[in-house]
Amino acid sequence: MKRYRFETDEHVLFRKTLRKFLEKEAVPHYDEWEQQRLVPKAFWRKLGGMGFLCPQVDEQYGGLGLDFSYGVIIGEEMERVGAGLTGIGLHNDIVVPYIESYGTDEQKERYLPGCLTSEFITGVAMTEPGTGSDLANVQTTARKEGDFYIVNGQKTFITNGVNGNLFLTVVKTDVEVEPRYRGISLLLIEEGTEGFTKGRKLDKVGMHSQDTGELYFEDCKVPAANLIGEENKGFHYLMQKLQQERLIVALSAQTASEDMLEMTLAYVKERQAFGKPIGSFQNTQFKLAEVATKVELGKTFLESLIEEHMSGADVVTKVSMAKYWITESAREIATECMKLYGGYGYMEEYKIARRYRDIPVTSIYAGTNEIMKVIIAKNLGL
CATH class of the missing domain: 1.20.140.10 (Butyryl-CoA Dehydrogenase, subunit A, domain 3)
Structure with missing residues (x-):
């Protein structure tokens, strides 16, 4: 049965296949994931194997080349299971599109295939202990030194902060410019990068199975090639x-x-x-x-x-x-x-x-x- 005017028979079949998959692979285990405060990476791998991670990615990178309407279906069906699966929508429809739209060819070739399989699980590192809605006031800095950016700062309330290993990070590359928002840039920072550590898994009122964490950068050495788009255009x-x-x-x-x-x-x-x-x-x-x-x-x-x-x-x-x-x-x-x-x-x-x-x-x-x-x-x- 079609839910929206724009749905085709292909959409209906896609939803039916996804719902059947979730009824087997997610619904029976969801209460356990809530108690464990984590959706296992094994589930992410199964999603990738079925083509439910980033189906909009171009076929040349291994994706299905589908439009946003399929992301809508994935988002709805995940939410029907439980809000703790929201990190999948964040990965599919929020973080990866930055790489698709603003990434270099090298960045796309390096990261997009892995985002389809869950080799890379992404998060967006915006919020800081003292900065939420006022993004122009972020305090995390990135100083250019040769072929690297030296990043210092802290991020909190990061969705996929435990399972994630690739973070689109909001940094200040120009701390003097006015208005302040003109000094913001975006860096892709991988887990394992020198100077990058994760903090605790945060204990929330709700959305228990959605892993939310803290990220720390102390003289973190990020390759300049990991800059998304242009500097100060973040x-x-x-x-x-x-x-x-x-x-x-x-x-x-x-x-x-x-x-x-x-x-x-x-x-x-x-x-x-x-x-x-x-x-x-x-x-x-x-x-x-x-x-x-x-x-x-x-x-x-x-x-x-x-x-x-x-x-x-x-x-x-x-x-x-x-x-x-x-x-x-x-x-x-x-x-x-x-x-x-x-x-x-x-x-x-x-x-x-x-x-x-x-x-x-x-x-x-x-x-x-x-x-x-x-x-x-x-x-x-x-």
Whole structure:
């Protein structure tokens, strides 16, 4: 069954194949991964073997040359299993596209084939202990010395920070220039590079199986050949790619909302109170009517945005709206659905409890929702 207007029979078959794969290789093991606080690398290798890592990569590098619509399907199906698989979408649709768009031929030949197999698992190292949404204020520096950059600084809250071994790192190559964003560059830094160490695996409120870590650079010697694009043009590249990143976040929140609605509808039809299903009570009906409306509005908005994005349109304002509104709606939906489960909704054995703790971070990462409102207001001429 087709989910979107733009889907073809090939999309339907791709989704069916992926869902069957996940039902065998992910669903039975997901609770264990949550307890272990890590998705095993063996699962990444299986994804690569099936062609589910970076299917958009050009065929000359071993990819399938598919468009973003297939990334949408992968993102949705991963989210249906659990938010802890979000690092796969980050790898596929957020980090690797920087190499595809701005990398040199040598960088593409060196890294892209490995990104398809999970030889390279990527992360993006933006956030620092004192710098989140204000990217222009990053403190990690990269000083050019001959054929190398000497990098010093610290990054935190890094998705794939444990499993990852190739990090797109935001650095300051010019600390004097004004405005500050003109001094930002992007470097690819591999695990094992001299002066690069990983910190602890962070213990989060939710998204337990998604490994999140800290990175440290102390006189880290990075080959100048690992510069992505031009020096001091990093902020421009980030602004170009954040549209897709925020669209991916909205997509994950939308999928989670649909999942919560589906599971809660099934629950209230079965759960009895006062001798009848709790779904027969007017309060329950009204709450779920509200949830269903939000879900439908989100899906319709998202579908149009995906189509516009794939056409190459500038939808920064709309994406900011979607990221803000859909993630906020998902938080509200998680609360309402959990309450309809009663005490059982607070129990870890019920998926709704996991959704309740996994959802809030979507309003924080990829730019907080407050930043989304700033962008919207600015683009409204305010």
